[in-house]
Structures are given as C-alpha cells and as structure tokens.
Amino acid sequence: MPEDHPPARDLQTRLKSYEGRPAAVSATGKDPVNLPMIRHWCEALGDAHPAYAGPEAIAPPTMLQAWTMSGLGGPGGLGGHTGRAQAYDELLALLDASGCTSVVATDCEQEYLQPLRPGDEIAFDTVIESVSERKTTRLGTGHFVTTRTDVRVGETLVGTHRFRILKYAPAQAKKTPPRPRPVVNRDNAGFWEGVERHRLLIQRCTACAALRFPWLPGCAHCGGPDWDTVEASGEGTVYSYVVMHHPPFPAFDPPYAVVLVELAEGVRMISNVVGTPYDKVRIGMPVRLAFQSYDGDLTLPVFRAAERDVAEEAAV
Known part of the structure; x- marks a missing residue:
C-alpha cells in the first residue's frame, strides 16, 4: 500500500483526532450586514416580505451563512475574512491523501437566536464537530465532515450553522450512471410522497394562506408553524x-x-x-x-x- 494511503483503522483514528478542533477562530465577516446584499438575496428568492426592507429592516434569517463567507478571494485574500485555523486544512489534506479527492456539500442546519440588522458586524468561530467513519454512497466512498459555526454580534450569539460535506473517492464510472437521488427529510417527505402519486403539492400556511415552495417547516410571511397543501x-x-x-x-x-x-x-x-x-x-x-x-x-x-x-x- 502506498505510504500516502494509511491503513483504514489508522486513518480513522487520525480523522477522529480532529473532532473538536477549530476550523476558524475569531473570524470576522467580510462585510457588515447591509441592505444591498439583503435586497439581492430577496430578489433572487422572490421574497418580498416587508420585514426585509425599509429603515427597520432585518436580514432574512436564512442569510446567516452568507455573512460568514469569504468570497472568491478566500480566507484572508482580497478582503476575505481572516481566522481560518490550520486544523481544517490539515484534515482536508489528510482526506485527499487517502484518496478522497472529491467533495460535495450534502446538507446544512441553522438555528436562529437573534435577528441581524444592517450595520451589524459579525464574528464567528467554527469547530470541526464530527468526522464519520468511511461510508459508501452512490458517488463513491468517503467521510462526512460536519462543522459548526457560532455567529455572534459583539458577545451575543445570534445563530448557529452546521454544514456537512462528503469528501469521497469517486466510484468507478458506469455505462449508465443513475440519477442523483433527492435528500428526503421530515420537512419535505410529503412533497416526495405526492410526486410518487404524480401530484405536485405546494405548502399553504393555515394562518395567512401564503403558499411556499420549496417546503419549509414554518411560514416565511407570518412565522406560523401549521400548514396544509394545495395541488x-x-x-x-x-x-x-x-x-x-x-x-x-x-x-x-x-x-x-x-x-x-x-x-x-x-x-x-x-x-x-x-x-x-x-x-x-x-x-x-x-x-x-x-x-x-x-x-x-x-x-x-x-x-x-x-x-x-x-x-x-x-x-x-
């Protein structure tokens, strides 16, 4: 076995040693929370909620990750945020050396604690929360890496963002590769059940009757948690x-x-x-x-x- 491909057991031990280590420390956002970015986001998503415009505007909660992104210049370059820790680069290099040279983002989870407003300067810390054992997927075999980012304004925690990637060794190409499968979870299972019955179901808030797609756990217009569907x-x-x-x-x-x-x-x-x-x-x-x-x-x-x-x- 080549030296840069360590035995599986040794590799897993080394990967696990990165759990709990920082991926970014005292990092700062490239830009303050600002109205132009909020406007572009809302226009792209077709979200005209009045809370996101005007002198008392707040940022859409789902923009949480946007304020932490470093841009094309990368961390520390061309105005990108600083604070990226060496441990994360070491982990990715170790996975590359083991043959897991491809990467795909799989899912994210966000928790919102306080609204962000134009002018807020955000800071954040990111930790490597978990590295999975080697898993086999349709794309290939590899490891899921989950990071948790705590976003703050001053000393106040305003939100948490968990981001998961799969670093994998691509599977051997097949003559007729299958289509990627959708990720089905508790929030969208009803939609895919409808598709199986050849019905395209749209969520409808039972409080304000606003329609929403894709499926979400709560209404973006009134915040109501209850919903039914229309075809x-x-x-x-x-x-x-x-x-x-x-x-x-x-x-x-x-x-x-x-x-x-x-x-x-x-x-x-x-x-x-x-x-x-x-x-x-x-x-x-x-x-x-x-x-x-x-x-x-x-x-x-x-x-x-x-x-x-x-x-x-x-x-x-």
Missing part, C-alpha cells in the same frame, strides 16, 4: 434558465437547460424542460407539468413546452 394545476412559465456546459456530471449529458419555472399559483421551482432542445428554451415560455421516471425507481416532476408554445415554434 398545483401544472401550468407555468419559464421565469429564468441557465444552460449547463461544464462541469459534466454522471447521468447528465451537457449541454442542457436548468429552468426556474413560475407556477400559475405564484411559487417558483427548479426543474428541467424535457422534449425541447436546450437552445429553444426561453424566458416566458409556457410549460406544463409532467412526471418522468428514471432508473426504474425514481420519479421527478419535469416540464414540457405547452401546446400553444410548440405551435408557435412550428409556425416560425
């Missing part, structure tokens, strides 16, 4: 789209269009337009919901060009 009609239009050329990803054949569809009910969702060449997709294109099966056991909601749009294309 989407299936009509929509392409609100925006991008054409993916690179990087290539198993089970996908670039170039292909990834679309943001605005449903007739007013919410938006990310999907694909099938049956239409990527260079024929355009903003404002009417589409209709369809359900497509992949790999024999995966059903996904997709969209097809509406009949009137197809007729227009043929006329041209």
Whole structure:
C-alpha cells in the first residue's frame, strides 16, 4: 500500500483526532450586514416580505451563512475574512491523501437566536464537530465532515450553522450512471410522497394562506408553524434558465437547460424542460407539468413546452 494511503483503522483514528478542533477562530465577516446584499438575496428568492426592507429592516434569517463567507478571494485574500485555523486544512489534506479527492456539500442546519440588522458586524468561530467513519454512497466512498459555526454580534450569539460535506473517492464510472437521488427529510417527505402519486403539492400556511415552495417547516410571511397543501394545476412559465456546459456530471449529458419555472399559483421551482432542445428554451415560455421516471425507481416532476408554445415554434 502506498505510504500516502494509511491503513483504514489508522486513518480513522487520525480523522477522529480532529473532532473538536477549530476550523476558524475569531473570524470576522467580510462585510457588515447591509441592505444591498439583503435586497439581492430577496430578489433572487422572490421574497418580498416587508420585514426585509425599509429603515427597520432585518436580514432574512436564512442569510446567516452568507455573512460568514469569504468570497472568491478566500480566507484572508482580497478582503476575505481572516481566522481560518490550520486544523481544517490539515484534515482536508489528510482526506485527499487517502484518496478522497472529491467533495460535495450534502446538507446544512441553522438555528436562529437573534435577528441581524444592517450595520451589524459579525464574528464567528467554527469547530470541526464530527468526522464519520468511511461510508459508501452512490458517488463513491468517503467521510462526512460536519462543522459548526457560532455567529455572534459583539458577545451575543445570534445563530448557529452546521454544514456537512462528503469528501469521497469517486466510484468507478458506469455505462449508465443513475440519477442523483433527492435528500428526503421530515420537512419535505410529503412533497416526495405526492410526486410518487404524480401530484405536485405546494405548502399553504393555515394562518395567512401564503403558499411556499420549496417546503419549509414554518411560514416565511407570518412565522406560523401549521400548514396544509394545495395541488398545483401544472401550468407555468419559464421565469429564468441557465444552460449547463461544464462541469459534466454522471447521468447528465451537457449541454442542457436548468429552468426556474413560475407556477400559475405564484411559487417558483427548479426543474428541467424535457422534449425541447436546450437552445429553444426561453424566458416566458409556457410549460406544463409532467412526471418522468428514471432508473426504474425514481420519479421527478419535469416540464414540457405547452401546446400553444410548440405551435408557435412550428409556425416560425
């Protein structure tokens, strides 16, 4: 065995030794909490809640991680935050040396304790919370690394962000690689159960009747925790789209269009337009919901060009 690939037991012991060690110490945000970033965030998500605008504005709670990000310059570079600890770089280097050279973000959890307001200067500490034993996934075998970031304004803890990545050795390519599977959890299980029955379900707050997508545990408009569902009609239009050329990803054949569809009910969702060449997709294109099966056991909601749009294309 090569020297840079330590035995599994020794490697696991070394990986576990990083648990509890800092990944960032007394780091500071690249920018104060500010209205332009809040506005860009809300415009991108289509969130027009009045709490996020005006002289008494607060930042959307889900922006918690945004204020800690160092930007393209990286930690300490081009104005990026300082405070990154050597232990995290050592851990990633150890995983690289063991053959786990690829990385994918898997999930995050956030806890909000206090609202952030424009002008707040944030500081944070990040700890390596856990490193899993070697796991086998569809992408390959590797280790899940979880970090916990405590975000503060002054001495006040305002939120906690847990972020989990998988550092893995890519699996051998297959002739027909399967589609990635969605992450199903307690917050979105009802949505995927509906998809299995070929129903596109949208959450509706029972307190204020606001619709929301993707599924969330609480209402972003009134904060109410209770909800029911309405079934989407299936009509929509392409609100925006991008054409993916690179990087290539198993089970996908670039170039292909990834679309943001605005449903007739007013919410938006990310999907694909099938049956239409990527260079024929355009903003404002009417589409209709369809359900497509992949790999024999995966059903996904997709969209097809509406009949009137197809007729227009043929006329041209």
